[in-house]
Amino acid sequence: MLIKLSGEALSGDNEHGIDPITISNIASQIVAIHNSGVQVAIVVGGGNFWRGRQGQQMDRVTADQMGMLATLMNSMALQDSLCSKGATVRVQSALSIPSVAEPVVLRKAKEHFLSGHIVVFACGTGQPYFSTDTGAALRAAEIGADVLLMAKNIDGVYDCDPKKNKNAKRYDEISYLDIVNKKLELMDTTAVTLCMENNIKIIAFGLDSKDSIVRAATGEKIGTLIK
Secondary structure (H helix, E strand, O other), X not given: OEEEEOOHHHHOOOOOOOOHHHHHHHHHHHHHHHHOOOOOEEEEOOOOOOOHHHHOXXXXXXXXXXXHHHHHHHHHHHHHHHHHOOOOEEXXXXXXXXXXXXXXXXXXHHHHHHOOOEEEEEOOOOOOOOOXXXXXXXXXXXXXXXXXXXXXXXXXXXXXXXXXXXXOOEEOEEOHHHHHHOOOOOOOHHHHHHHHHOOOEEEEEEOOOOOHHHHHHOOOOOOEEEO
């Protein structure tokens, strides 16, 4: 499976940066899943450090590349936390930064899975104008993942913004096309379409719920199932 982690979620109750307790809890859950025999890949966002849209006064390509570097910092921090709990982890980066990460080589990534390693894919797709959600969908398709777990700062897919409307309805299950046609704010259209074309189920859930990653990975009904 591929787990997509929201960058903002790593900051915990802080406004930015990485909260040590939060990232340790996330790492513990991932290690527990991995130790159960599941091959795990991870993509993490960079919104706790930088989002491309923050750079509205600069060149879009430059702003997006800065966002990619933010995801690499998060990937390295997650690798460190996972390794401290006994896991072996390899970070593969879509941008060439060989002193801290391998390049993305899918054959090598699959060898890592077979060797019992966790693989963290950093820097999204390596191209501007694509979100890390699209990067996660792309990597999930490339490695043949059975499911994409979307760990967000909201506990599923709603018909409108639950932060603005207390009567917002959460879907237990919804189709890819309904996500696109209703313009629901889970992930961008490119990512949803890529999952639909490759028949990759998506489970969207809140990261702040207790043991939510383990619960989603083990089949408990949590969040929203998109298929």
